Amino acid sequence: MRRNDPLSRLIDGLSSLKLTLLCLALLMALVVACTLAQVELGIHLAVERFIRSFIVWWTPEGSALRLPIFPGGGLVGAVLLLNLIFAQLRRLELSWRKGGLWIMHTGLALLFIGEFATALMQVESNMAIEEGQTKNSSEDYRRMEVAVVDETDPEFNDELAVPDTLLKSRAEIADASLPFKLRVRAYHDNAALSLRGPGDAPSPVTSGVGVRMSFQPLPPVSADGDRNTAVAVVEPVLKDGSSLGVFLLSNGLGAPQGFISEGRKWRLALRLRLYRHPFSLTLKDFRHDVYPGTDIPKNFSSLVRLKDPRAGDDRDVLIYMNSPLRHGGLTFYQASFGKNDTLSVLQVVRNPAWTLPYLSCLLVALGLMWHFGLMLRKSLGEASP
Amino acid sequence: MKTKRLQTAVFLGSLTLAAWPAVAPAPKSDINFAAFARLPILEGGRVKPLDSFARSSLMSMRGKQYVPVDGKSISATRWLLDAAFKPEAADTYPSFVVDDPEVLGLLDLASGKTRYFAYWQIESKRDEIQNQAAAADQIESGRRSRFQNALLALNGRLSLYERIKNTFMLSGQGDPSREMAELTGLLPGAMSAFHAKKPTDKDRRAMKALSELLRRFHFLAQVAAFKALPPQEGVPADAWMNTGEALSNPANAQAPHPSLALFALMANAYRADDAAAFNAALSAHAAWVARYRPDAARAARAETLFNTCSPFISGMALYLSALLLVFAAWATRHKDIAAAARALAWSAFIVHTFGLLARTLLQGRPPVTNLYSSAVFVGWAAALLGLAAERIHRRGFAVASACAIGFTTLLIAHHLSAAGDTMEMMRAVLDSNFWLATHVVTITIGYASTYLAGMLAIAWVVRRHVMIEPDPAASKALASLAYGVIAFSLLFSFVGTVLGGIWADQSWGRFWGWDPKENGALLIVLWNAFILHARWGGYARERGIMLMAIFGNIIVSLSWFGVNMLGIGLHSYGFMDKAFLWLSAFCALQLALMLLGALPARFWAEKRTDA
Numbered sequence: 001m002r003r004n005d006p007l008s009r010l011i012d013g014l015s016s017l018k019l020t021l022l023c024l025a026l027l028m029a030l031v032v033a034c035t036l037a038q039v040e041l042g043i044h045l046a047v048e049r050f051i052r053s054f055i056v057w058w059t060p061e062g063s064a065l066r067l068p069i070f071p072g073g074g075l076v077g078a079v080l081l082l083n084l085i086f087a088q089l090r091r092l093e094l095s096w097r098k099g100g101l102w103i104m105h106t107g108l109a110l111l112f113i114g115e116f117a118t119a120l121m122q123v124e125s126n127m128a129i130e131e132g133q134t135k136n137s138s139e140d141y142r143r144m145e146v147a148v149v150d151e152t153d154p155e156f157n158d159e160l161a162v163p164d165t166l167l168k169s170r171a172e173i174a175d176a177s178l179p180f181k182l183r184v185r186a187y188h189d190n191a192a193l194s195l196r197g198p199g200d201a202p203s204p205v206t207s208g209v210g211v212r213m214s215f216q217p218l219p220p221v222s223a224d225g226d227r228n229t230a231v232a233v234v235e236p237v238l239k240d241g242s243s244l245g246v247f248l249l250s251n252g253l254g255a256p257q258g259f260i261s262e263g264r265k266w267r268l269a270l271r272l273r274l275y276r277h278p279f280s281l282t283l284k285d286f287r288h289d290v291y292p293g294t295d296i297p298k299n300f301s302s303l304v305r306l307k308d309p310r311a312g313d314d315r316d317v318l319i320y321m322n323s324p325l326r327h328g329g330l331t332f333y334q335a336s337f338g339k340n341d342t343l344s345v346l347q348v349v350r351n352p353a354w355t356l357p358y359l360s361c362l363l364v365a366l367g368l369m370w371h372f373g374l375m376l377r378k379s380l381g382e383a384s385p
Numbered sequence: 386m387k388t389k390r391l392q393t394a395v396f397l398g399s400l401t402l403a404a405w406p407a408v409a410p411a412p413k414s415d416i417n418f419a420a421f422a423r424l425p426i427l428e429g430g431r432v433k434p435l436d437s438f439a440r441s442s443l444m445s446m447r448g449k450q451y452v453p454v455d456g457k458s459i460s461a462t463r464w465l466l467d468a469a470f471k472p473e474a475a476d477t478y479p480s481f482v483v484d485d486p487e488v489l490g491l492l493d494l495a496s497g498k499t500r501y502f503a504y505w506q507i508e509s510k511r512d513e514i515q516n517q518a519a520a521a522d523q524i525e526s527g528r529r530s531r532f533q534n535a536l537l538a539l540n541g542r543l544s545l546y547e548r549i550k551n552t553f554m555l556s557g558q559g560d561p562s563r564e565m566a567e568l569t570g571l572l573p574g575a576m577s578a579f580h581a582k583k584p585t586d587k588d589r590r591a592m593k594a595l596s597e598l599l600r601r602f603h604f605l606a607q608v609a610a611f612k613a614l615p616p617q618e619g620v621p622a623d624a625w626m627n628t629g630e631a632l633s634n635p636a637n638a639q640a641p642h643p644s645l646a647l648f649a650l651m652a653n654a655y656r657a658d659d660a661a662a663f664n665a666a667l668s669a670h671a672a673w674v675a676r677y678r679p680d681a682a683r684a685a686r687a688e689t690l691f692n693t694c695s696p697f698i699s700g701m702a703l704y705l706s707a708l709l710l711v712f713a714a715w716a717t718r719h720k721d722i723a724a725a726a727r728a729l730a731w732s733a734f735i736v737h738t739f740g741l742l743a744r745t746l747l748q749g750r751p752p753v754t755n756l757y758s759s760a761v762f763v764g765w766a767a768a769l770l771g772l773a774a775e776r777i778h779r780r781g782f783a784v785a786s787a788c789a790i791g792f793t794t795l796l797i798a799h800h801l802s803a804a805g806d807t808m809e810m811m812r813a814v815l816d817s818n819f820w821l822a823t824h825v826v827t828i829t830i831g832y833a834s835t836y837l838a839g840m841l842a843i844a845w846v847v848r849r850h851v852m853i854e855p856d857p858a859a860s861k862a863l864a865s866l867a868y869g870v871i872a873f874s875l876l877f878s879f880v881g882t883v884l885g886g887i888w889a890d891q892s893w894g895r896f897w898g899w900d901p902k903e904n905g906a907l908l909i910v911l912w913n914a915f916i917l918h919a920r921w922g923g924y925a926r927e928r929g930i931m932l933m934a935i936f937g938n939i940i941v942s943l944s945w946f947g948v949n950m951l952g953i954g955l956h957s958y959g960f961m962d963k964a965f966l967w968l969s970a971f972c973a974l975q976l977a978l979m980l981l982g983a984l985p986a987r988f989w990a991e992k993r994t995d996a
Contacts (some may be wrong), residue, residue, distance in 0.1 A: 043900065364883070
């Protein structure tokens with residue numbers, strides 16, 4: 001019955017156990033590499049390089065080459081997922097005896113899909129609130145944006161945020177809401193800022209506090225706790241081509257910068273990417289308890305007031321370790337604290353796929369117990385005839 | 386019938402032997418050390434008996450729970466009493482283990498003859514150690530050299546010892562009773578000097594003397610190693626105080642803590658070798674604690690009993706004897722010896738279980754809370770599984786594997802206990818009995834079963850090299866046993882790993898962070914899945930499966946201990962230098978065993994051509 005055309009050969013290959021073993025071995029190698037690399041690269045970059053990639057690239061010391069040397073976690077995971085589905089459909093009959101395998105492999109497939117979905121859709125940010133303060137936004141500490149804010153009306157600011165990905169990929173940014181275009185002269189993920197010395201080369205910057213500054217690009221840092229100082233050199237240009245000045249923007253510069261054009265007041269800023277939420281949290285109390293006579297933390301908790309007019313919510317919520325707040329598709333976790341225990345930092349995560357692992361764990365456990373239970377019964381039957 | 390009776394006798398006999406320390410009368414001594422050991426104190430965030438603190442301190446300093454002095458070994462409690470009240474004597478005890486040759490060089494001590502040194506031998510270099518340690522402390526923990534790590538460890542031990550010496554009184558100086566009387570005598574004059582517009586010279590002198598005294602008490606309050614004074618009536622239950630705190634506490638002037646005077650009496654009596662006076666003051670304090678803080682007294686008593694029984698030490702001895710008996714049974718093919726070995730293994734397991742349960746009850750936590758207790762639990766679960774498996778295939782392999790793992794893990798636990806209190810308080814993020822009971826316990830059972838499969842596989846390999854007569858049925862039984870255990874461990878390691886992810890989702894907001902500890906757990910799952918798929922696909926037969934099962938030992942060990950040595954990640958427990966050597970040796974041994982198993986059939990003692 002076996003046909004020998006390329007398609008069935010492909011399906012044969014995709015459903016073969018050899019491929020399963022190959023993928024499992026490759027995955028193990030990637031996991032080991034990712035673990036060891038964390039010492040040097042930090043967890044985030046190591047995961048990006050080995051796991052959340054389709055190809056692992058290698059750049060020999062001192063060259064600009066990028067050589068593909070190993071399949072990445074994404075590729076291996078995708079092949080393993082295909083292999084799982086094909087093998088299941090082709091080789092395993094639907095029967096009570098194989099029921100455990102069906103359930104278990106479904107659970108596994110969900111786990112893989114969940115990890116892919118997380119890689120694609122999860123957005124992490126931080127919300128730092130001081131006691132008594134109310135916030136309706138959180139900051140992404142890994143990504144940047146340039147904010148163009150119309151401050152003409154003191155009551156209400158209109159703003160446009162340009163993400164760092166666009167700043168890096170485009171030379172000019174135009175938007176219908178802006179009477180000018182933003183020309184991007186330079187963008188660096190990380191740099192060292194310093195005051196200009198007398199011997200420095202002439203700077204292209206003509207306006208704002210950046211005139212007195214110079215910067216030296218640095219490789220971006222990724223270890224936990226490290227922060228990048230991004231730098232953008234931008235030039236707002238009117239439709240007729242006349243320049244409104246060249247600005248040096250950085251999240252390392254605190255002073256406001258801006259210009260007035262056609263009677264409207266504009267402010268420019270490079271900042272951590274900001275996410276606004278349709279509800280607000282007010283920190284009423286932050287607690288940091290220790291065990292008596294020690295510095296060992298016993299508990300961190302934030303008592304917040306959640307106000308969401310759309311959902312009709314106006315209530316107190318206690319966020320503490322292992323007990324996050326889930327609201328509006330976001331989850332708020334107690335992450336850190338500061339300012340003598342008056343500042344609480346909440347980790348804000350949007351991950352639509354967060355329930356998949358729960359379901360998957362249940363299915364796989366059930367399937368394995370079913371399958372191995374049958375196996376054990378059979379082997380006990382053999383051992384005592 | 387005879388066999389049954391023999392089994393019962395071995396079982397009950399060994400249990401009685403293990404329970405003996407709990408019921409044995411305390412050794413005769415003039416000073417009531419046993420009662421002192423039972424006193425509750427607050428240290429490391431929890432109420433514990435002085436005995437526990439003395440044992441774990443001495444364990445961290447010299448790796449043993451006793452010190453040899455003049456040919457006799459003295460208990461940890463007695464050592465602590467000497468350090469607190471007779472430091473000039475305690476300074477001559479060999480309380481510190483120093484291994485590192487470079488540190489020995491720094492201390493001008495000769496290596497070779499002994500690893501144990503007394504405080505007086507080190508004292509002259511104390512400043513040098515302090516300075517070097519301060520420099521080493523500046524370096525990130527993962528990047529320190531061996532010398533720097535050893536030096537930091539020594540510095541920590543020395544300062545713990547110095548803090549113990551300055552807990553009740555200033556390192557054996559002065560007379561605490563007189564100082565207390567002095568304090569009460571000086572107070573009125575000093576107070577009037579403080580309030581008066583024009584204090585008299587006498588009052589002024591009193592104020593000066595008082596401030597000098599208070600300076601000493603403040604110092605005591607800061608350096609004391611633990612808090613020995615339970616809160617008085619009407620004071621919150623966790624407001625324990627050390628001697629310095631109680632003495633410099635303004636409330637002390639009106640209502641001094643009754644035990645302050647008692648500890649002062651104990652100090653003086655102990656220094657004067659007046660056992661009767663010491664015991665009288667001690668029992669007065671114990672009576673006060675029993676009356677006003679009965680819970681603390683009860684908890685401390687229970688924990689002291691547990692320490693005295695040391696079930697994990699007797700368990701270790703029993704496992705080892707059972708293992709040797711199994712070997713004897715194999716060598717002699719005597720049915721009775723095999724039966725006795727099984728009985729002994731069960732009694733070892735019962736003692737182990739008792740210890741595990743007692744710890745769980747004392748701590749009010751699920752059985753696994755730290756690296757130490759994970760070692761205890763891995764051994765327990767593997768022993769249980771092995772004993773259960775033995776009931777399916779009665780050939781002694783499962784019992785032998787169970788005993789070998791039980792013995793080894795308890796030995797590892799014993800060495801891990803040198804890191805400090807084994808019932809330490811849980812840091813906030815780990816403080817969740819639900820997740821400790823589910824994720825941690827399942828994943829640890831996964832470790833245990835993977836080890837059991839590996840151990841059975843080792844038995845399979847060794848058999849082939851020592852057994853002369855072919856017995857394919859035995860080989861097959863071992864292999865199918867190991868296969869069943871691998872399946873079991875896939876279930877537990879998978880569920881445990883995913884539960885860990887779910888816990889992480891609950892506490893850090895990410896299901897899977899690719900943290901080293903998570904990756905280690907994942908590797909175990911992947912490897913077990915790999916073995917099972919290789920078998921189902923027919924790519925590996927009996928021998929292949931066995932060799933892979935041995936490799937499982939390496940993977941579990943790396944994920945259990947190896948990732949802690951990376952010194953990174955949210956789960957890291959701290960860097961362990963010496964453990965690294967042992968881990969490498971263990972992995973090398975497993976590789977050697979795999980090689981032995983992979984040798985072609987003509988190298989085997991058992992001449993067969995299959996597999």
